[in-house]
Amino acid sequence: MKLAIVYYSESGNTKQAAEYVAEGMKKAGAEVGLFELDKIDEAFVAEAKAVVFGAPTFYADTCWQMKKFFDETKLPLAGKIGATFGTAGYLQGGCEIALQNNVVRMLCKGMLVYSGGCALGEPLTHLGAIALGGHVEEQKEQFVTLGERVAAQAARL
Numbered sequence: 001m002k003l004a005i006v007y008y009s010e011s012g013n014t015k016q017a018a019e020y021v022a023e024g025m026k027k028a029g030a031e032v033g034l035f036e037l038d039k040i041d042e043a044f045v046a047e048a049k050a051v052v053f054g055a056p057t058f059y060a061d062t063c064w065q066m067k068k069f070f071d072e073t074k075l076p077l078a079g080k081i082g083a084t085f086g087t088a089g090y091l092q093g094g095c096e097i098a099l100q101n102n103v104v105r106m107l108c109k110g111m112l113v114y115s116g117g118c119a120l121g122e123p124l125t126h127l128g129a130i131a132l133g134g135h136v137e138e139q140k141e142q143f144v145t146l147g148e149r150v151a152a153q154a155a156r157l
């Protein structure tokens with residue numbers, strides 16, 4: 001089963017988070033494609049059962065590069081599981097708004113948005129996984145768990 005992660009990262013926080021999400025997917029036995037936004041293997045993503053989007057928060061929204069991706073992409077995302085994670089500088093900086101807006105964009109693309117929410121216990125993944133202030137390693141469990149949960153749900157599709 002192929003699963004993809006598409007992320008944007010300037011200073012490395014979201015890249016590290018993406019690697020943890022990939023770790024969780026691999027633990028679940030998936031073949032994982034980890035792609036920077038401008039280096040997407042489109043054939044892999046087209047075959048993937050799930051695509052997880054990761055982005056830093058810019059001005060209390062997902063970064064403009066991710067918004068541009070959703071505006072422009074012609075990738076066949078409809079019907080795939082979609083999930084999201086993000087990083088931000090600080091608690092009141094709007095990362096949850098950024099995740100919510102990624103959720104809205106995934107819905108617009110016809111994706112089946114999933115995180116496991118609070119149904120599967122701790123850690124509660126709700127809108128997705130978040131790390132603040134560069135403390136990505138401290139939130140590793142959240143990102144790994146999101147990857148595992150997406151992989152498990154994709155296997156059920």
Ligand SMILES: Cc1cc2nc3c(=O)[nH]c(=O)nc-3n(C[C@H](O)[C@H](O)[C@H](O)COP(=O)(O)O)c2cc1C
Binds near residue numbers: 012059089
């Ligand atoms: C242009 C710009 C705008 C930002 N705006 C916010 C913001 O509104 N709220 C916030 O919490 N952090 C903000 N940040 C901080 C980044 O979201 C944070 O450092 C993030 O982890 C960077 O991810 P990266 O290392 O993957 O590039 C901003 C950073 C930049 C460069």
